[in-house]
Amino acid sequence: MANTRDLKNRIESIKNTKQITNAMKMVAASKLRKSQDKIINARPYANYIDVMLRTLKMRNKSNLHQILNDKIENKKEILVIVTADRGLCGAFNALIIKEALHYLKDKSEVDLICIGKKGYDFFKKTEYKIIEKYLGLFNEMDFTSSKSIAWNMLDRFMNKEYGKINVLFNEFKSVIQNNIVIKQILPIIPNESDVVNGTDFIYEPDENTIVEELGRKYVDVELWRMLLESSAAEQGSRMTAMDNATENASDLIDHLTLQYNRVRQASITTEIIEIASGAEAIKQ
Amino acid sequence: MISLKIIEPTKSPIDDQFEHVIVPGVDGDFGVYEGHTPFITKIRPGVLTLYTGKKNQTVKYAIHDGFVMVDNKSIKIISECVESKQDLDEKRAQEAKNRAEKRLNSSNADLDYKRAEMALKRAVARLKVLHE
Incomplete structure (x- = not known):
């Protein structure tokens, strides 16, 4: 699975694209x-x-x-x-x-x-x-x-x-x-x-x-x-094309944000498990 | 009163009532009152004068080309370039006039005589409107 930093970068770049397509639509x-x-x-x-x-x-x-x-x-x-x-x-x-x-x-x-x-x-x-x-x-x-x-x-x-x-x-x-x-x-x-x-x-x-x-x-x-x-x-x-592009970008951002959160949670869970099992090991 | 329409390709039309109108046609200026005979002619560069009917009050435009279509109740002017006093710049018009005169007086063989002459006429029309 992709790591959080990659996902974050991708989200940022899609946000930029969205801004551009939106501006082109206005123009x-x-x-x-x-x-x-x-x-x-x-x-x-x-x-x-x-x-x-x-x-x-x-x-x-x-x-x-x-x-x-x-x-x-x-x-x-x-x-x-x-x-x-x-x-x-x-x-x-x-x-x-x-x-x-x-x-x-x-x-x-x-x-x-x-x-x-x-x-x-x-x-x-x-x-x-x-x-x-x-x-x-x-x-x-x-x-x-x-x-x-x-x-x-x-x-x-x-x-x-x-x-x-x-x-x-x-x-x-x-x-x-x-x-x-x-x-x-x-x-x-x-x-x-x-x-x-x-x-x-x-x-x-x-x-x-x-x-x-x-x-x-x-x-x-x-x-x-x-x-x-x-x-x-x-x-x-151009207006319709750019409108569609903006919408697609929004969908993509939603999807990636969800994935980003999932990955973040998964890594936190793994960390907790690691700490917990480490503590277990010391106890024994 | 006669209804006048001035129609240009890049501006919204002028549409108003006037007592009478004087138009520079290719074969000379002519005046149009209500009840004029149906008539189509070309315009030469000159001054278009509109009489509002109040104490000889006039509105003037510099006009450079186009057509006039007259029927007994209305007059329609179709032109690519009609300029009111506000649109004009005296310095530019004067310079254009000097330039055209200089070109006409020079003995250059490949001078486009017709073009220079038209430029001069346009400049003169503009100056006339400005000096009203």
């Missing part, structure tokens, strides 16, 4: 709050751009701008994989990678853009071509950096280098539930949810310019929203 909770606030702020902006694009698409069915035209000729496509930069967040990264592999299985002309270190680390070892990687983005999330990624994607799309761009990311549902989705970001498919009023607008300078500029903004804000969703989902899963 994740506060970061989750921040991402959620940002999502709420981005929502109306995305909605209005969507409404404007939909109105434009309705009006002009025959001669659609490239950015809205979903009849794709170029078969080459990009899959943008959004993972986290760090681990310790449960199955978050593994699930996305699994889904990505599933998607790539029966496609031949797909190149990758990796956002997040975990996805990049995995896919750089595979035969898929990574055309762009963005690491360490989630530490300090701002709209400008998301915008530069969107611009890069838009350039490749507008140059007709690629015909389609999909984004694979983790949509935030709740702290315990995430939802992995693949969403097409280019060409743009505006949401068809609510009815557009038939107002005929006057456009300045002209319709095509407006469509293109609006489309660009749409991609900017959609990507931003996806990154925020992914970041919220990551923090959510």
Whole structure:
């Protein structure tokens, strides 16, 4: 049986681990709050751009701008994989990678853009071509950096280098539930949810310019929203993972404390027996 | 009165009623009162002026890009960057203006003319809001 000192050391070290996991849980909770606030702020902006694009698409069915035209000729496509930069967040990264592999299985002309270190680390070892990687983005999330990624994607799309761009990311549902989705970001498919009023607008300078500029903004804000969703989902899963870890540590500490006491008592009992039997021996 | 919404991706929206609004469009500034014809246009860097309706009282913002959508009861401004007087720093704006002017006056061949010009326009818009 282990001696008391070893057990004591183990209990101490598990207590330290518990403190760390608990702190990580708190940090994740506060970061989750921040991402959620940002999502709420981005929502109306995305909605209005969507409404404007939909109105434009309705009006002009025959001669659609490239950015809205979903009849794709170029078969080459990009899959943008959004993972986290760090681990310790449960199955978050593994699930996305699994889904990505599933998607790539029966496609031949797909190149990758990796956002997040975990996805990049995995896919750089595979035969898929990574055309762009963005690491360490989630530490300090701002709209400008998301915008530069969107611009890069838009350039490749507008140059007709690629015909389609999909984004694979983790949509935030709740702290315990995430939802992995693949969403097409280019060409743009505006949401068809609510009815557009038939107002005929006057456009300045002209319709095509407006469509293109609006489309660009749409991609900017959609990507931003996806990154925020992914970041919220990551923090959510980290929160649950760390909560479980903290709980496990508590269980382990209870168990070890019990064992420690048992060992301590056993050694006291042995000592008493030794003294008693020694005294017996002297008497005789 | 016309209802105005200013929507930005990183801030919560501004939503208020105004008597009329003057917006810097790409093809020139235009004023919007209630009952304006439905209209969509791009914004150029400039000053957005809102008339509250009380003794010509105005609220001014520096605005740098975006779109306006007008229908007869409301005006919606979608922009990535709208700054009020409190958000601005005079020294920084002045420096940015000087920098942009210097770049425009230099005879550098690979000068990104459009970018420098936009920077200058933005700085001028900021200074105008500050000097109200």
